Amino acid sequence: MVAKPVKPTERIRVNQREAELMAAAHAWFVARKPGGRRLVLRFAIMEDVDLSGRDLSDADLTGSTLIRCKFDRARLVRACLFGADLQASSFVGASLANADMRGARLKGANLAHANMTQADLRAGRIAISDEDTQFAVLRHKVSAGQMDGANVSGAVLHQTRLDDVSAAAADFSDCSMRGAKLVGANLKNARLRGAVIDNVDVRGANLESADFSDAVLTRVDLTQARTMGAVMDRCLCDPDAEASARAAQIFVKLAAHREWVTSGGKSGEAAVLDGEDLRPMVEMAGAFLTAVSARNACLAGMDLRRISLQGALLEGADFRGADLRDADLRGANLNGATLKQADLRRAQLSALPFKADREKPTELTEACLRYADLREVGFGETDLSRADLEGARRTELQDGPDSAGPDPKVLEL
Known part of the structure; x- marks a missing residue:
């Protein structure tokens, strides 16, 4: 894409x-109401303006100077920010899904908790005028995306294009980055503590002195990147050979457990999976694991959709980045469990009735639900007072079930 040049005048x-x-007027345009008008503001200057919470989906702000502007919780889905100068601007909790941000300058910007799914931040080429010849000659300037020092903590970066982006010393802590492209990107001294990074292409990337402490780092070939001085303390990587070798044994245990549940305890045997790395068990979606014991087990990043875990003992279990949509967790003990960046949409976490007048509550004491997707979750009377809910998402936005950005505040139910 080559943007049309304009004169400074x-x-x-x-x-x-x-x-x-x-x-x-743009909001009326989005709603398809009479009198609406699409926001097309190319190469304009709009500094220190606050448009927080506005719906700017499909707006065209190509090449504009938007320094120190506020777009907190705004919807910029599919917006064109090609070549825009967004330095020191704030996009906290904003939805930038599918936004065209090629060549944008985001130095010092605050993108905390933003949803940048499939956003494009690659280098952009823009036509600019030659001032010495009074605009008689045009030349093309290639500008790489610039995010040096930006705050992207807790953001969603699924399938985001970050090729050749300069994000030196940027803060990506606790972000969720799946299927993203970081080919040739510069993340030297970047902070990625606690991030969930899966299936990311880092060929030619500069990750020197980057901090991956406590991160989930799976299906990432670091041999293709520069990693001198990178900090990997307590980093969860791909399952080791021992965990993979135990998969067959665990499968037998799960089959016996299902028999134990369906027979009311008359046959089979209750499974005890405490401390196991269950990630090699790729077929866990829809599993019937009522009352299973999986204390301190690792289920990070797993597909656990529709899984039945009623009354399960899951204290300290690791569910970081797991897909728990439509899961039944009623009456489960999740004390101290980590569900950071987990997708819990439509999951059930209310009390589990087991007699006419008795029920077992779901326990979440000291559970970590930071940046988890909690939209349409059935909590019932479950006590959340001692759970960590910073950045958890609970609001359904108009752009569909998979593209809403997180609420930057602590969840309030």
């Missing part, structure tokens, strides 16, 4: 009031 300045009027 054509660059308009937009103040707060004008920006609000244009955003309001």
Whole structure:
């Protein structure tokens, strides 16, 4: 894409009031109401403007200077920010899914908790005028995405294009990065503590002195990147050979457990999987594991959709980045469990009735649910007062079930 050049005399300045009027008209455009007008503001200057919470989906802000602007919790789905100068701007909790951000400058920007799924931050080529010849000659400038020092903590970066991006000393702590492209990117001295990084292409990337402490780092070939000085303390990597070798034994245990449950304890045997790395068990979706014991087990990143874990003993279990959509966790003991960045949409975490007048509550004391997706979760009367819910998502936005950004505040139920 090559943006159309304009002369400096054509660059308009937009103040707060004008920006609000244009955003309001754009919201009507998005809603397909009469009088609506798409926001097309190319190569404009709009500094220190606050458009937090606005719906700017499909807006065109190509090449604009948007320094120190606030777009917190705004919807910028499919927005065109090609070549925009977004330095020191704030996008906390914003949805930037599928946004075109090629060549954008994001130095010092705050993208904490933002949803950047499938956003494109690769280098962009833009046509600019030659001032010495009074715009008689055009030249093309290739600008790499710039995120040096940006705050991207807790953000969702699934399938995001970050090829050749410069993000030196940027903060990606606790972000979820799946299927992203970091080919040739510069993340030297970046902070990725606690991040969930899966199936990411890092060929030619500079990860020198990057901090991966407490991160989940799976299906990532670090031999293709520069990693001198990288910190990998307590980093969870791919299952080792021993865990893979135990998969057959665990499968037998799970089959016996299912028989034990369905027979009411008359046959089979209750499974005890405490401390096991269950990730080699790839077929766990829909499993029937009522009352299983899996204390301190590792289920990070697993597909656990529709799994039945009623009354299960899961204290200290690791569910980081796991897909628990539609799971039944009623009455489970999840004290101290880690569900950071887990997808729990439509899961059941209310009390489990087991007699006419008795029920077993779900326990979440000191459980970590940071940045988890809790939309449509059935909590019932479950006590969440001692759970860590920072950045947890609970609001369903209009752009569909898979693209809403997280609530940057602590979950309030």
